[in-house]
Amino acid sequence: MQRKYFGTDGVRGAVGKFPIVPNFVMKLGWAAGKVLSKTGTKKVIIGKDTRISGYMLEAALEAGFSAAGVKSVLLGPMPTPAVAYLTRAFRAEAGVVISASHNPFYDNGIKFFSKDGTKLPDEIELQIEALLDEEMSIVENPAELGKASRIDDAPGRYVEFCKSSFPNTYSLEGLRIVLDCAHGATYQVAPMVFKELGAEVITIGNEPNGININDNYGSTHPNNLVLKVLETRADLGIAFDGDGDRVLMCDKDGQILDGDVLLYIIATYQKQLNKLVGGVVGTQMSNLGLEQALARLDIPFTRAKVGDRYVMEKLLENGWALGGENSGHIISLRHTTTGDGIISALQVLRAMCENKCSLQELRKDLVLYPQVLQNVRLHTPFDALNDNVVQEAVKNAEQQLGNKGRVLLRKSGTEPLTRVMVEGEDEELVNNLAKQIASVIVKESEK
Numbered sequence: 001m002q003r004k005y006f007g008t009d010g011v012r013g014a015v016g017k018f019p020i021v022p023n024f025v026m027k028l029g030w031a032a033g034k035v036l037s038k039t040g041t042k043k044v045i046i047g048k049d050t051r052i053s054g055y056m057l058e059a060a061l062e063a064g065f066s067a068a069g070v071k072s073v074l075l076g077p078m079p080t081p082a083v084a085y086l087t088r089a090f091r092a093e094a095g096v097v098i099s100a101s102h103n104p105f106y107d108n109g110i111k112f113f114s115k116d117g118t119k120l121p122d123e124i125e126l127q128i129e130a131l132l133d134e135e136m137s138i139v140e141n142p143a144e145l146g147k148a149s150r151i152d153d154a155p156g157r158y159v160e161f162c163k164s165s166f167p168n169t170y171s172l173e174g175l176r177i178v179l180d181c182a183h184g185a186t187y188q189v190a191p192m193v194f195k196e197l198g199a200e201v202i203t204i205g206n207e208p209n210g211i212n213i214n215d216n217y218g219s220t221h222p223n224n225l226v227l228k229v230l231e232t233r234a235d236l237g238i239a240f241d242g243d244g245d246r247v248l249m250c251d252k253d254g255q256i257l258d259g260d261v262l263l264y265i266i267a268t269y270q271k272q273l274n275k276l277v278g279g280v281v282g283t284q285m286s287n288l289g290l291e292q293a294l295a296r297l298d299i300p301f302t303r304a305k306v307g308d309r310y311v312m313e314k315l316l317e318n319g320w321a322l323g324g325e326n327s328g329h330i331i332s333l334r335h336t337t338t339g340d341g342i343i344s345a346l347q348v349l350r351a352m353c354e355n356k357c358s359l360q361e362l363r364k365d366l367v368l369y370p371q372v373l374q375n376v377r378l379h380t381p382f383d384a385l386n387d388n389v390v391q392e393a394v395k396n397a398e399q400q401l402g403n404k405g406r407v408l409l410r411k412s413g414t415e416p417l418t419r420v421m422v423e424g425e426d427e428e429l430v431n432n433l434a435k436q437i438a439s440v441i442v443k444e445s446e447k
Contacts, residue, residue, distance in 0.1 A: 015106055074149070086157065105212070371421065371423040378416050
């Protein structure tokens with residue numbers, strides 16, 4: 001069956017436009033409650049990021065779950081990976097996150113975790129979607145309506161969980177770290193984690209007002225992080241996205257380390273300790289330089305489709321434990337069940353402590369190819385991947401790159417975008433080819 005409402009990461013869209021409207025979200029809570037609570041605790045954990053629309057959607061979800069006879073345990077603003085962890089810790093039937101991740105405040109979404117803290121299987125999402133086409137009902141006995149409660153110590157519990165991934169034998173004392181919390185869900189817990197581990201912490205992007213999430217701050221806008229690191233002469237900087245499942249870092253010179261670099265550092269560190277399980281899963285967007293660097297170390301590497309759910313599928317298929325995307329979404333199954341920006345950053349810092357060296361030294365053997373990503377926003381439905389003129393432009397670009405580069409076109413799973421990625425040794429050529437292909441897509445879509 002084709003999924004009607006669920007995308008690659010839950011249900012997402014512009015607030016006030018279907019499906020991100022209260023009536024639908026209430027029914028989504030009801031349908032999810034009916035499917036997920038057939039056995040067990042009849043309890044769900046609900047967390048959210050800092051978007052102003054989170055209040056409205058939280059109330060709608062709570063009403064839907066109550067109608068289905070399911071108890072709601074509210075966390076308030078908490079990172080997405082914290083919801084995954086607390087779902088397991090509290091033996092809930094599911095975890096629900098109200099967030100649109102790295103998108104602007106006017107978008108929002110609903111995503112679910114299973115009781116094991118992993119994304120819902122496709123068959124469960126399809127069962128929920130089937131119920132959405134039925135008329136909503138309320139439990140026959142009013143005494144069985146779901147109640148709502150709140151966990152007041154949720155931040156402290158998650159902080160301790162993150163710290164548990166960092167050995168007691170190491171300390172961050174002597175390190176000055178800039179944290180950029182994107183005015184998002186990590187604004188409370190991230191500074192606590194790194195301070196309690198001994199670092200001197202300078203925090204930016206930690207004053208959410210409901211509409212400034214991801215606005216010129218966070219992993220999608222790292223310029224302010226770089227400036228603050230240079231201004232304060234910090235040892236490094238760490239930037240999270242709005243819901244805390246992605247992370248980017250920068251070294252003391254302001255050089256950005258994307259997800260490919262961080263994945264390389266974590267993989268080589270785990271291999272150094274003989275704790276790397278199998279190999280590494282990347283995606284179609286992973287840099288060729290990462291693949292080549294891992295090959296030199298005899299670390300197996302394979303690519304999944306873009307999206308953390310596909311990385312997870314490939315990890316489970318191969319029996320491996322480490323994978324991620326260049327966007328900074330890194331999954332380390334040795335530590336947790338989903339992408340976690342804080343825990344990923346801590347694994348990089350573990351490598352620094354173990355080797356008593358800087359970020360620059362940890363990544364010195366990794367040489368990345370110039371890679372350009374052009375996002376082409378489409379105002380009318382258009383399938384660039386199957387358009388003959390666009391494909392001819394792609395073939396022409398591939399001929400110019402030869403065997404020293406590649407071109408990738410893909411649709412965004414969450415926005416009306418076609419993403420054009422061009423990678424190769426010649427940065428000027430890569431830039432020009434990406435612009436040419438993007439221009440062809442725009443012209444073809446306007447015909």
